[in-house]
Amino acid sequence: xxxxxxxFQEEDLFGxxxxxGEIVIPPQYKEIQxxxxxxxxxxxSQYQYAYINYMNKQVVPFGRYSWxxxxxxxxxxxxxxxxxxxxxxxxxxxxxLGNIVVPFKYDKIWAIKEEYLFSIKAFIGDKEExxxxxxxxxxxxxxxxxxxxxxxxEAFKQLTNCETLYVKAFSNINQVLFTYGCNxxxxxxxxxxxxxxxxxxxxxxxKIFPLLMEKSDIGKTTLPxxxxxxxxxxxxTHSHRTSFWDYEEERMNDVDNWDDPxxxxxxxxxxxxxxxxxxxxxxxxxxxxxxx
Numbered sequence: 001x002x003x004x005x006x007x008f009q010e011e012d013l014f015g016x017x018x019x020x021g022e023i024v025i026p027p028q029y030k031e032i033q034x035x036x037x038x039x040x041x042x043x044x045s046q047y048q049y050a051y052i053n054y055m056n057k058q059v060v061p062f063g064r065y066s067w068x069x070x071x072x073x074x075x076x077x078x079x080x081x082x083x084x085x086x087x088x089x090x091x092x093x094x095x096x097l098g099n100i101v102v103p104f105k106y107d108k109i110w111a112i113k114e115e116y117l118f119s120i121k122a123f124i125g126d127k128e129e130x131x132x133x134x135x136x137x138x139x140x141x142x143x144x145x146x147x148x149x150x151x152x153x154e155a156f157k158q159l160t161n162c163e164t165l166y167v168k169a170f171s172n173i174n175q176v177l178f179t180y181g182c183n184x185x186x187x188x189x190x191x192x193x194x195x196x197x198x199x200x201x202x203x204x205x206x207k208i209f210p211l212l213m214e215k216s217d218i219g220k221t222t223l224p225x226x227x228x229x230x231x232x233x234x235x236x237t238h239s240h241r242t243s244f245w246d247y248e249e250e251r252m253n254d255v256d257n258w259d260d261p262x263x264x265x266x267x268x269x270x271x272x273x274x275x276x277x278x279x280x281x282x283x284x285x286x287x288x289x290x291x292x
Contacts, residue, residue, distance in 0.1 A: 005035050005054075016040070025056045037072035037096050037204040038144040038221065051098075054221075060098045072096060073112040075144065075205030076133060080104075091122070093133070096144055096204040097222075101137045137205065140175075142188055142223040144204025145211075150218055156180070156198040156210070167212070176226035178212050185210035187226040188217065 004019045008027070015027035016035075025032075031043035039051040039059060048062040060068070065079040066089055075096050080089040081104040092104035093112070102109070102122070109131070110121040120131040151159060160180045167178045167187065176187040188211055189196065195215040202208050217223060 007032055033070040037075050039096055041068055041070050074114055076112055078109050097141050142225050145221050146202045148200040150197050150199045153196055174227055188213040188223040
């Protein structure tokens, strides 16, 4: 879609038209850069910068940063945090939702290029650091979504040769995930889905993954990722505890290693049957969801 939008000028203001010449963003900015990863950098008459999306909504508002890269690269861009003394402006890196990926503590960060995403030079004074965005950008964002294919739950299970999809919450990363075999997908539903489907999507940073979502949300380019609902849990003692990414010696779907997001939170799950709450959402994926 980025390539189908064209910048135009009326007097001293800039706007955007689509490929058939219709105005999608009225001329209102002093400067506008081409869209990249679903966002465009714009400037107002006060020389403030912002990033807007296709709907002309400010994702990164005016006045937050004193300078930003004109385009995103693989879903990332540099910015400098505003400070009244220009020499004290610090550099950082943000994603297409405005999340801070690299904190604003550097005196300089070299330009982001696709071939250097694993080793970007950054400086604090004369001290050089190497920034690995693969490790730093470990939060999967549901933004700039492009849909490759969509499956019913039953069709996805047949495709992946799995009888059951386990939906569990992982508190360390504050996300609800699902597993199919020993693979991981993400969840963009709150409560029990009314008509769940699994879409294969690509986000603004180029990550391809399966996404459990409501059928009615298909086509939306930005979605809220399901978060863990905090609850009181009685501490348990486990030997050989490993982290989520170190399950070589433990089963991925061992219930003792997960928080169950569908426990007894009856109010949160909006009237799902008592039997359903007791069984947990994971059990729902073993049979005909429509029958629920």
